[in-house]
Amino acid sequence: MTQIYNFSAGPAVLPKEVLQQAAADMLDWHGSGMSVMEMSHRGPEFISIYEAAVRDLRLLLNVPANYKILFLQGGGLGENAIVPMNLVGRVSASATTPAAIDFVHTGSWSGKSVKEAARYANVNVAASGEAGRFTSVPPQSEWKLTPGAAYLHLCTNETIDGVEYNFVPELGDDTPIVADMSSHILSRVIDVSKYGVIFGGAQKNIGPAGLTLVIVRDDLLGHALPICPSAFDWSIVAAHDSMYNTPPTYGIYIAGLVFAHVLRQGGVAAMEQRNIAKAELLYAALDADDFYQNRVEKDCRSRMNVPFYLRDETLNDKFLAGAKARGLLQLKGHKSVGGMRASIYNAMLIEGVQALVDYLNEFAGRK
């Protein structure tokens, strides 16, 4: 096997020991004679896999007892519709005007959320980083929030723009904060109790694409609109332990292996220390001179997704070809913003970041 380092933004690199375990289990999980893919989701074998995954995730994020952990389908984009279908009924039921949802627009993903939510409610962009071309998180002092909003939606790490929140807003009222943490969940310590809902597609720090994680506070269940499909009604999903319909069983199994792996690595706090070290190493190489450029304000730079540009963009193809030849894969930036992007999720080892930094220095002709 070629030694490669995979900087894909997602689906993304997984811990090698997780893949080794998955390969070993593929035809016969724990002597059952079955692959995990072949198990009834209602049988004792799969139930044990599910329960361990939920237990380990609760431990990793210190999820309070009054929050449910749900496994759904549809990814981040699906959830952008599923969230309002589940939450706008919280305030609009007795009102004569449609519910309002507040958004802070910090990049591509929060932008998609606004668009999708507009199907179900009045959307209010309380603050936007668009004028600055999404290079910072607008400070909370500038947010124009709607009194009585159904919720406030944040994308706490913008995968495409490389912008990450370094604070949790304190709203001073009971408006729930909904956070799309798709691309940085499990990468840093969070206080779940500060949020009403945390959601994310699995395919960055958790497991395979096709699995969506939702962590929701109990009092936010039970408000789904009549047009919300049963499969995506959080209260139905919660009442059936994510098995009202057949869940993505193999994705839950892989996620469970990842959760157990992160626990063995020392948990989220230990991952965060490694992620800080990896990000510092990479940003330092980008900042060393003006050969490369990351345009995000320093205190809003993502530790997970690092977009950068070559000063001379005519060298882009040469840069990517040289990277590939060294086993540094999937560095091309998102088509909407161009340039390069290195995603350095939990499963990216510091050795991979060092290999990239070595190449950055070499390509820039630095001594």
Place this chain on the structure above:
Amino acid sequence: MTQIYNFSAGPAVLPKEVLQQAAADMLDWHGSGMSVMEMSHRGPEFISIYEAAVRDLRLLLNVPANYKILFLQGGGLGENAIVPMNLVGRVSASATTPAAIDFVHTGSWSGKSVKEAARYANVNVAASGEAGRFTSVPPQSEWKLTPGAAYLHLCTNETIDGVEYNFVPELGDDTPIVADMSSHILSRVIDVSKYGVIFGGAQKNIGPAGLTLVIVRDDLLGHALPICPSAFDWSIVAAHDSMYNTPPTYGIYIAGLVFAHVLRQGGVAAMEQRNIAKAELLYAALDADDFYQNRVEKDCRSRMNVPFYLRDETLNDKFLAGAKARGLLQLKGHKSVGGMRASIYNAMLIEGVQALVDYLNEFAGRK
């Protein structure tokens, strides 16, 4: 490894060679140095996997050029809402009354479809097998169809009730037929051109849970209701080759391995002959005397899902324990109907059915 035969209704048994290939590819797909789970869905490696899967499925089902093959998420239950969200706009846009959808109620799954569609349209049960406790498909001559209905919904194989259509209705107008084929797709030759939409969860004859297949005729695209999430709007999904959002990439990969396997086995016609032989073997053992009972009318019996009851139901636990001791797994019937159920999908070898028949005879004390 224990030799077992897995009769789960789904997630269900997969071909052994598919699992062997998946295990071999797990850490390094085709020398790429990546697991399929780690690949960007927009990279050349995954695109080649996706294109092969679509091409092979088109070949297997002889899908006409004016039908799109889509990979979604949400399973059969999700699709029960997604179908009306995509199709009722076809007729209601200019009408003063809500669109109507016709259903033939043949068991548990078509019943769930009626309930879910009622969120979006007037639902009309054109015929029901409920009076006969879902032991037959009501003949088409008895169906009371609605003129101008948005579509007619059929569940052509009822997984829980073990009832399967042995005909395709000819409606005599242009009302599209939507068929939920979750539990018998690829098990028998079908004429796709007779249907407007064919859909199914993958976890019976196709691959892992979490992947949903939709085959839709081009003219039925473009009618989604404004409340339909982008992730589930077939026209958006079709326009982006199932990659508007991140698709369940690993599920598509496994499905592709299954499609290639079925082609090597001689295609769907060859699978159908084997399925006929397997079903005949099993039903003959159930019908041999009155020790066991399958209550479905003979010409409506499913070749895939065979529910049966012991005459003396006090022996149920003993029957299941004896089966398990012989490696005959997951034979307990669905909780809603009780009894037993043997699901004998494509990947169940006739040796497995023979082993079950041997046990049925032994347990019944037959010479």
